[in-house]
Amino acid sequence: MKTLILLDLDHTLVYGSFAPSESAPILFEYSQFLKVYERPQARNFIQKLQNTGEIIVFTTAKEDYALKICELLNIRPIQLLSRKDCKKVGGGFQKVLKKNWLGTYQKILIVDDSPTVWKTPPSGSIHWIVPSEFRGEASDDGLLPCLDTLTSI
Helix, strand or coil, X not given: CCEEEEECCECXXXXXXXXXXXXXXXXXXXXXXXXXXXXXXXXHHHHHHHCCCEEEEECCCCHHHXXXXXXXXXXXXXXXXXXXXXXXXXXXXXXXXXXXXXHHCCEEEEEXXXXXXXXXXXXCCEEEECCCCCCCCCCCCCCHHHHHHHHHC
C-alpha cells in the first residue's frame, strides 16, 4: 500500500527562537538572531516516517530554512513545499492538499502540530498525527505518543 507523509517542520520537529537560548539542543543558527532547536525524539520519529512511506515536507517557512532543517535532520523528502507553495489567506498561509496526491496514494498521513493551516477535502484516506506544539524545551516528550500512533495506522 502506497503511503504519502506530509510533514511539517516548525513546532513539530524544530523550534525557531529569537530568545538568547532554549533548553533543547540547538540544531543551527539561521541568522544572528534566530536559533533553531531540535525536538527530542525528532530523529527517531523521522526514521520511522521514512520507513513508512514517501515524505513531502510541507511548511509555511521559507525554502532555504526548510532545506537546512532537512539536511541537518537527514530528512529525505521526495519534494519540499515551502511558503511559496502555500495559498495566501489574510495575513497567513494555508497548505493545500493536492488532488493528484489523493489519486496516487492509498493513504495520506499528515504530521502537523497545526491542522488548521490545512485546506483538506473530506477523505477516508487521510490520517492525522497532531503532536503537541514544541516550544524549545529539552524535557519535551510530545513525539512519543506520535510514535505510538504511527505504529497503529
